[in-house]
Amino acid sequence: MSDSLLPIDPGAKRAILQAVEGLQARSTETLSRLVRHPSLLGDEASCLADMAEIYGELGLSPRRVGVDPAALADHPGLSPPLIPYAAGRDNVVAIHTPRERLGRSLMLQGHIDVVPVGAADLWTTPPFEPSVRDGRLYGRGACDMKAGVVSYLMAYAALREAGFQPAAELQMAAVIEEECTGNGALAVMQALPKPDACLIPEPGQRLLTAEVGVVWAWVTVTGKPVHVSQKLSGINAIEAAYIVSEAFRAYEARMNEADRRHPAYAGHNHPINVNFGTIEGGEWNSSVATRARIGMRVGVMPGYSCRDTKADIEALVAKVAADPRLAGTTVDVQFRGFMADGAIFPASQSISQAISACHRDLTGETLQPTAMHALTDARFYTLYQGTEATCYGPEGENIHGIDEWVDLASVTDVTKALALLIAGWCGLEKVSG
Ligand SMILES: [Zn+2]
Incomplete structure (x- = not known):
């Protein structure tokens, strides 16, 4: 012993x-x-x-x-x-x-x-x-x-x-x-x-x-609901979620780059994972969806604080909200659940x-x-x-x-x-x- x-x-x-x-x-x-x-x-x-x-x-x-x-x-x-x-x-x-x-x-x-x-x-x-x-x-x-x-x-x-x-x-x-x-x-x-x-x-x-640390965030997209026959004049909140997803995939890739690694994760393939765990939204198959809410989990590298990750998420969401494809919609983020270093x-x-x-x-x-x-x-x-x-x-x-x-x-x-x-x-x- x-x-x-x-x-x-x-x-x-x-x-x-x-x-x-x-x-x-x-x-x-x-x-x-x-x-x-x-x-x-x-x-x-x-x-x-x-x-x-x-x-x-x-x-x-x-x-x-x-x-x-x-x-x-x-x-x-x-x-x-x-x-x-x-x-x-x-x-x-x-x-x-x-x-x-x-x-x-x-x-x-x-x-x-x-x-x-x-x-x-x-x-x-x-x-x-x-x-x-x-x-x-x-x-x-x-x-x-x-x-x-x-x-x-x-x-x-x-x-x-x-x-x-x-x-x-x-x-x-x-x-x-x-x-x-x-x-x-x-x-x-x-x-x-x-x-x-x-x-x-x-x-x-x-x-x-x-x-790793973890932050849970809830992103809500509020689109422009119209009858599906006028689909092109509305913005579907569920489809808008793809734009949110694109933004977070790029962020995930960035956070796994070599210069962001704590030495404990030097040899790891993909320690920081962003997961879209839940999505709820839409009202009716023949209505362009008004609102969609994505529940996500964002990993945090040790040494990088969860508060900084929260600020990163807020900045990403602001960028998504300003995307010309989403003009006329609102994109909000709330933090409930893990805020962990x-x-x-x-x-x-x-x-x-x-x-x-x-x-x-x-x-x-x-x-x-x-x-x-x-x-x-x-x-x-x-x-x-x-x-x-x-x-x-x-x-x-x-x-x-x-x-x-x-x-x-x-x-x-x-x-x-x-x-x-x-x-x-x-x-x-x-x-x-
Ligand atoms: Zn356990």
């Missing part, structure tokens, strides 16, 4: 790893239980309530941490909310406090919100009915990232079964809105004592070293060294440092709290796609790694009684 971890008694280690093996059925049951909640944006309440139950079953006393945008209004990490924060949507946290502090404190956090299922009819089995086939558990959110949440829950349970508990504060959290704002994680970070490190079991047994998670930091050492100890293999083209809640800890953070979690595929699955063997492997991480980072003390 590495210098960054406390030594673990070999007998204790054996007992803990055996306990993880023994918890495999419970792990799969807990994951199925969580996947059954369709915890889409605005529908997280039942899953959060279940998380509170699960923490309780582990002997912890969970508490709720709401998101109060007014209280966070001056925080640079706050993203403009998409929907209000009703009480049922409050994040759930559980904190283990040791009898005597020996090691360092740790936050293990995961998001329970999931993205829409896409076309449900394309799934082999319904997305919110967990199905185990060939060692994989299928379901929306199974991999991203309810399996990660289960890994840290079972890691804690395994320590207890082996007769131990962390000898430092261990914070555990289930948060909302990782997929659209990150405001759940931000509220939790602000509400809890600063931990010595944060590890988020987002999918992938690799070492997260960098992530990119972040760097140095491979040399203690938490990264520690999880790498645990992974190597179990597998004999070295974790691959990876810079992501997406973002995670880990950014808050490093950007705004000066707390080391990284991600390491179970393997799977098709996240945000059809037939999302997680590899159940990797859930066990990650649970073992997290159990060793807790033991070596926090230290161990015997469960009393």
Whole structure:
């Protein structure tokens, strides 16, 4: 094990790893239980309530941490909310406090919100009915990232079964809105004592070293509606969206050029992606469309601020609005959802060294440092709290796609790694009684 971890008694280690093996059925049951909640944006309440139950079953006393945008209004990490924060949507946290502090404190956090299922009819089995086939558990959110949440829950349970508990504060959290704002994680970070490190079991047994930022923008084109028989005297808002698209394709190409790269992305093909994710518009097949609204996601290179990206988007939209082909229309932009900066998670930091050492100890293999083209809640800890953070979690595929699955063997492997991480980072003390 590495210098960054406390030594673990070999007998204790054996007992803990055996306990993880023994918890495999419970792990799969807990994951199925969580996947059954369709915890889409605005529908997280039942899953959060279940998380509170699960923490309780582990002997912890969970508490709720709401998101109060007014209280966070001056925080640079706050993203403009998409929907209000009703009480049922409050994040759930559980904190283990040791009898005597020996090691360092740790936050293990995961998001329970999931993205829409896409076309449900394309799934082999319904997305919110967990199905185990060939060692994989299928379901929306199974991999991203309810399996990660289960890994840290079972890691804690395994320590207890082996007769131990962390000898430092261990914070555990289930948060909302990782997929659209990150405001759940931000509220939790602000509400809890600063931990010595944060590890988020987002999918992938690799070492997260960098992530991009993201801005969500909503561009609305209001055209000139006429009867389709006079089509040439009107301007179709849906067709005008192509002009918006052209402008953003050129911007995307520019932002991926070599001189704009952070060194962490030097060897990457296309780290900055602009995605048109939704479009709504038009009223009638025989009317020239009055209005179209495009929901887009614009990637941000670390080192380039999301506020500058916002200004870029505003300038692009002003340019599109001035395009002679769109004379007589209006083009507006609104910002709701992600307003997030990119972040760097140095491979040399203690938490990264520690999880790498645990992974190597179990597998004999070295974790691959990876810079992501997406973002995670880990950014808050490093950007705004000066707390080391990284991600390491179970393997799977098709996240945000059809037939999302997680590899159940990797859930066990990650649970073992997290159990060793807790033991070596926090230290161990015997469960009393
Ligand atoms: Zn995720």
